[in-house]
Amino acid sequence: MTIDGAIGPATSDYFQRGMAMAKESDAELVVVELDTPGGLDASMRDMIGAILGSEVPVAFYVYPGGSRAASAGTYLLYASHVAAMAPSTHLGAATPVQLGGGGFPGGGDDNQDKAPQQEESSEEADAAKQDDDETSENETAEGGDEQKTSEEADDKRRGETAMERKVLEDAVAYIRSLANRHDRNADWAELAVREGRTLTAQEALEKNVIDVIAGDLDSLFVEMDGMEVVMASGTRTLDTANLTVERFDPDWRTELLAIITDPNVAYFLMIIGFYGLIFELANPGSLVPGTIGLICLLLALFAFQVLPINYAGLALILAGLGLIVGEALMPSFGILGIGGIVAFVIGSVILMDADNLSISLPLIAGVALVAAALMLWVVVRFVGLHKKPSQTGQEELLDSQAWALEDFESSGHVRLRGERWRARTSQPVREGQAVRVTAIDGLTVEVEPLEPSELRRRRNQREFEVRR
The missing domain is CATH 2.40.50.140 (Nucleic acid-binding proteins)
Known part of the structure; x- marks a missing residue:
């Protein structure tokens, strides 16, 4: 599989469908080529839950060169049975942040960017560590103000408010449990969460953060052959020699949902949704802002994972059918009908899964065409009636x-x-x-x-x- 971009509901759905396909085909191994700046915590945890409960070993491979496994990607690497990276890649910066920014928990004004965007080099990390050591020595010699400054910095790493401390400590415990499960460096994982530390591929291998460095997929198979991994049912020895690779790349549905769940797109969908409903309430009967607002708001709720993928698709289908019926009962010259067809099609696409994809796609197209034809007939009919001279008054x-x-x-x-x-x-x-x-x-x-x-x-x- 290939994950390239932010982790969101579309990514989680794609990954879990791939895991189900691997189980059905009795695959020897699942390899996920990863390049991500991070993503939503809920989607990440759904993916990790699928990894931990999988009967098929999962290897996350940060590939190609120049890629990263930042923020949520670091958690996925720690959760995977085999953590691998290509040369010239990096991972880390796993501090949780609020959606839309707001900085690290307790990070102050210096940490306003999201974790995925903070790509601290290893030299900067070592320099920061050296500065901490020198500060510690000065504090021992001088005491007083330096000791107070150290305590304040330590408080910041643990969050300034109760909510920040809760989120930070939960993230630390979570990543440490993943590290301990696969006997990886739990102390550095905690630093990645508390201080946003990063590592290059070579440094990650030296610090026992990852298991393998490989330049390509064939090299990865050679390195993993004979490796023992910890599964839910116990240890298992990998046999990766002479494997046949079957790719499961993201399809058009996943790409479409990934666009919708992009943080910037989701933000604008939410704004358009709210303002559309406000304008409709301020001008009842205008229909256009209300129709657009309803569709955008449902898509935004799906993008922010407030609504699970099934409920979001079902809500859009019901909204679409309601708008189509509304067009027949209250003619709006196509406004409600077009909005209903759009909502119905998008909801049907969201609701589709791998099992009924081949059946549901023609069905969706057929229903949409029938609804469009009916709406077109209604619009043409009422336009013709509108042109006729009045019969009363x-x-x-x-x-x-x-x-x-x-x-x-x-x-x-x-x-x-x-x-x-x-x-x-x-x-x-x-x-x-x-x-x-x-x-x-x-x-x-x-x-x-x-x-x-x-x-x-x-x-x-x-x-x-x-x-x-």
Whole structure:
């Protein structure tokens, strides 16, 4: 498998589908090529849960050169049965941060960036460690203020508020338990969480953070052959010689969901969703902002993993069907219908899984096309009705035929639908002449004389309608 980008619901879904496929095919090993800046804690924990309960060994391989396993990627490496890296890669910076920034727990103004974005080099880490040692010696010699400064720095590494301490200590305990499970360096793992430390691939191997450094997949298989790994059922010896590689790359569905769950996209979806609902409530009946807002808000809740993938897809499908029904009951010239089809299709895509992908995709397309055709017929029908002249009220009198009751050049009287009306005209009218109503002003109509050809056309049309 390949994970390239932030860890989110789409990544977790893709990984768990791959693990299920590996189990069904009785695979010898699962290798995940990893390059990530980090991601959501909930998605990461779902993936780690799948690793720990897997009957198939899992190797996370930071590849190719220049890749990283920052933040959530470090946890995944520690959880994997085999932790491998390619040369010129790095890992670490695993301090948990609040979604949208806000810095490390207790980190102050100097730590405002997210952990995945802090790529501290090994030289900087060693320099920081050396500075800490020198500071410790000065504190012993001088005491007083230096001792107080050290205590304040130590407090920052443990969080300044109760919530920050809870989150930080939970993350430390979690990564230490993963390290102890596979007999890896738990002390450095704690530093990666508390202080955002990072390591290069060679340094990680020397400090017993990873198991293998390999330049490519074939080299990785050679290095892993005969290695003992800790499984849920006990130890197992890997046999990676002469393996046949079967790739399970992200499909179009995973790529689409990854775009939706990108933090920047998810943030804008949430903003659009809230403002869409606000504008709809401020202007009831406008429909466009409400429809867009509802769809965007449901997608944002899925992206932030407030709604699990199944519930998010189901909610979008129900919202889409509701909007399509709303288009039939309350015609909006396609606004509700188009929004309903979009919501239905996106929800169906989110709800799909590997088992029914081949069946559900044509079904989704068929239902969407039927709904689109029905909506198009409704829109065309109502547009046609909208163009027809009114059958009630004063508007119904426009373009009607009347008869002049007297000669007049500017104003006079006409008989219209058996009633006597005051009339104005810009052309002379003779008594008994047929005229056409062009406008209505209160109880006065504006008329113009009908040409003989127009009068014959109207008479023929009236006779045709009577015969029909």
